[in-house]
Amino acid sequence: MNLEDIAEKAGVSRSTVSRVINNERYVSEKVRQRVLQVIAEENFRPNPAARTLVTRRSGIIGTAIPQTTNVFFGDNSYYPMLLQGVAEAVNQRDYALLLYLAEEQEERENFAERVVRQRHADGLILSSVIEGDPLFTYLLKHDRRFVIVETPPHHEERVSYVTVDNVAAAEMAVNHLIAIGRRRIAKITGQINIMDAVERLEGYQNALRAHGLPVDPNLIVYGRFHRDAGYEGMKQLLPHQPDAVFAGGDTIALGVLDALTEAGLCVPEDVALVGFDDLDVAERAQLTTINHSVQYVGSRAATLLMDLIEGRLEHPQHIVLPTRLVIRRSTVGS
Amino acid sequence: MNLEDIAEKAGVSRSTVSRVINNERYVSEKVRQRVLQVIAEENFRPNPAARTLVTRRSGIIGTAIPQTTNVFFGDNSYYPMLLQGVAEAVNQRDYALLLYLAEEQEERENFAERVVRQRHADGLILSSVIEGDPLFTYLLKHDRRFVIVETPPHHEERVSYVTVDNVAAAEMAVNHLIAIGRRRIAKITGQINIMDAVERLEGYQNALRAHGLPVDPNLIVYGRFHRDAGYEGMKQLLPHQPDAVFAGGDTIALGVLDALTEAGLCVPEDVALVGFDDLDVAERAQLTTINHSVQYVGSRAATLLMDLIEGRLEHPQHIVLPTRLVIRRSTVGS
DNA sequence: TTGTACGCGTTATCAC
């Protein structure tokens, strides 16, 4: 079934059917109804490939998730939440969502190659871009449309992105720890090639300095956004006796909790703990953390990308979303 | 850039370029090399829409996830794992993966309508199909290609599916509980309109009967695949003093643990506990459970769907994967 | 308000 067939059944021309489908003006109500009825009867849907071919627009948005091991999975719901946000925005405007998922241990090079080869999408949403990311580099060079979620490497301002104010958030978190009397505040970071990790560290240092507290290298551990990294990191910190830990992410904070429990230390009495992200698990663990709705970042990124695609906005756009400190028992007791 | 342009630059005809791109025979090595070089120089990729239009195949597979609240998210990594499996298979054969995610609280009707309207995909993978599912019904009626993950409602044999042997697995789980001396074995199910939940209940009953144990309605709670449901279910069971619980899923088991801890009961001394799925969390919680690699189910389903699309297999196909009992501390102590 | 005719970029079917 195609436009032609529908047209014949309705006794009109193909163009008229096309007009009806695309809700254009200049179709008499009578004809419109007749056409709509035939369409309904035949359960007709226009062929998207044919439409894409001529409009040069597929109505598909791609989302690239370049790492999955223990990140897409497990106790980390970051990507699912991001996807949910993207999906919401995409649904609203009747786009479709293509998902590019890296294989376990897949090289970034190879992943980039795969994503780039396919040309289904009108634009891409890139997550977890790292320095020298081949996918990022390629897209930038061949200026294909894309929006980055999180801050791009080197604060690259030529590209569009949606991120949260990590620096301010980290300052807020550390200020809170200082306010409750902590002085030996440690920090465990996420992968330091991811800008969010860098910015959160930056905010941590800012806050300490602003209060005249020393930035002690012994109290800074460079880790990964992963529970195990939190566990290992905390073990490394224990000898230096911190009275508080600001984790780079909630997942890290969970690992810190594991290590503290194992060491027989109490939270927050012995060590106060702040996470980042306010994932589902944070509430369950009664973790003080930074809330920033990953979901909203996803939906804003998708909306932005669609606006860029449709030419409703000029490239590049920078969106920095505010955050909120959520105080729970891991810093103030019960 | 299109085939024509490449052809001109290489001094050949459009057809030859097409042949080179599609790795067809009857192209002299000399010409092939020249064409390949021009393609590389120009960074050319064929237009998928044009290709789809003529081949009537997009190389896109859709995956429909009809419920997300507290399921796609949170401590339940079921869908992410499924997706990871699908993605693996899809990548291997150079297909693309389209994701249909239901909104929070979105009606199944509405979701079905959305999925059906888009015709990008060559076929669909359906998860969590329930009885009377409008999406399922529609696809079946208009015989569009799809594969169901999990057992379809009413053991519908006209459709293709990939599932695990839930009945046998449940029997295995309950046999284990009986073997370690438990007699008052309770059951908390997942949504009973999902076949997996039904089959696991069936296996539970089979095992009890096979050992001449009574099936006590007081020891069966109809719940949902959700931590809270496990918690509530266990509270409901406590007055009936079970000495073991077989949860319909690991997430449910986590809720059971919450309730047991709250009640001051020990696992496995007072109550032994078995889950189902062997999610990431199961190992962390030292939960005896049924392992069945959700990821593998996903990749098998995708492979099957692609085989059906390419006509390498006849519809319908039924794949039932084996399972494995993983014994941990929640049944045998430490 | 409706219809005609062309083009989008590719594959498939011929003829050479």
Added chain:
DNA sequence: GTGATAACGCGTACAA
């Protein structure tokens, strides 16, 4: 081995 040429199904100027 290679090259014309006709589809594929739709949108869209332009004509009527």
